Amino acid sequence: MKQLFHDDVLYILCTRNLYQLRATFKFYEEKYGIPIDQEVRGCGNGQMESMLIKVISCIDSPEKHIAEVIGNGTDEDSLTRAIVTRAEVDLMKIRGEYFNMFQSSLEDTVIGHTSGDHKHFLMTLLGRTI
16 A cells, blocks of 8 residues: 555644645645545554545545535534535535435425425525525
């Protein structure tokens, strides 16, 4: 495994900013021909490996990570938190990633998992009225 150690990865993740990390991930893939998250898979115990993969995924593609969080066992709190906190950041990208992953719109999920004023509020943030 090209001398990739958990401690080194943790150090880098904790001491670099978002842009440095994305550049590091890109450089790693260009140099070694494999994305760093795939390299981390299978290089340690399950918990540490899983945590590193999630952190790398969230840094590398936050829209995809949030779409996955919403889609996996959607609960009202996760759905609300994702929409409210990302409404003015990258919600359009999250909607696209969500559709690509689950072949269903985020709007349909909101309609199916919420009701009343709460549903109307979230749909307004999504730019839709019902």
